[in-house]
Amino acid sequence: MFQKLKASLGIGAAKVDTLLESSSLLQGGVVKGNIEIVGGDVEQQIDAINLKLCTEVKVETDDGDSYQQFVLDQIQALEPFSIGVNETKQVPFELKLNDETPITALNASKNRCRVWLETTLDIDFALDPKDRDLLQIRPLPVIEKVLSAIERGGFKMVKADVEKGYLRGGNFSSKSGCYQEIEFKNSGLLSSKEIELSFILEGNIVHCLAEIDRRFDIGGDQYIAFSLYQSASDIEVGAAVEPILAR
Structure with a gap:
């Protein structure tokens, strides 16, 4: 007993x-x-x-x-x-x-x-x-390519965390009740810009929603959504990322 x-x-x-x-x-x-x-x-x-x-x-x-x-x-x-x-x-x-399991293998200076x-x-x-x-x-190879393309555009990954809630972008939305945000910043004094990326997998397709915040832009945040096949080429990834870097 x-x-x-x-x-x-x-x-x-x-x-x-x-x-x-x-x-x-x-x-x-x-x-x-x-x-x-x-x-x-x-x-x-x-x-x-x-x-x-x-x-x-x-x-x-x-x-x-x-x-x-x-x-x-x-x-x-x-x-x-x-x-x-x-x-x-x-x-x-x-x-x-x-x-929708978050990526943890990231080189962000603040990775939560x-x-x-x-x-x-x-x-x-x-x-x-x-x-x-x-x-x-x-990260899947296609997501690794997107992250690398943003960094080659002059941005540094500074933060990554997981938000509670749902993400919606164009013709896709999250389902789990949480979503990851990966934040990048550039170092320009007068052109300071932040980019937050969130990814959602759907079968063989990767959806991405990018939130763009310019420090001195009174127009507010901008959003760009795109989708890529997991087999997307470097050229296809570059074409998807270019509008984000150009904003």
């Missing part, structure tokens, strides 16, 4: 560890691995295994900005099972990244973009064992 009481408090209870084949993935890739459960000092009933794909979103309020955990996707293994004393079990899994897997065991009358594994999300 004493051992069960300790397990309910998390002392000597079952532990969970998510073992990934790779923690570095391209946008739209598939996370693969095994969930390893190691029994504690007493046999325990595992009612479910919950696997969540999470990011951190910025929420703007009258009191200032705050950051909250946001679940992009999740899967759950619903078949209950028991884990014996010091027993080890492994459960394989695959989880396709949500198409984080993505992780959170694994939880559902145990009655006990503290749920939890494991968190950070993921590195790399």
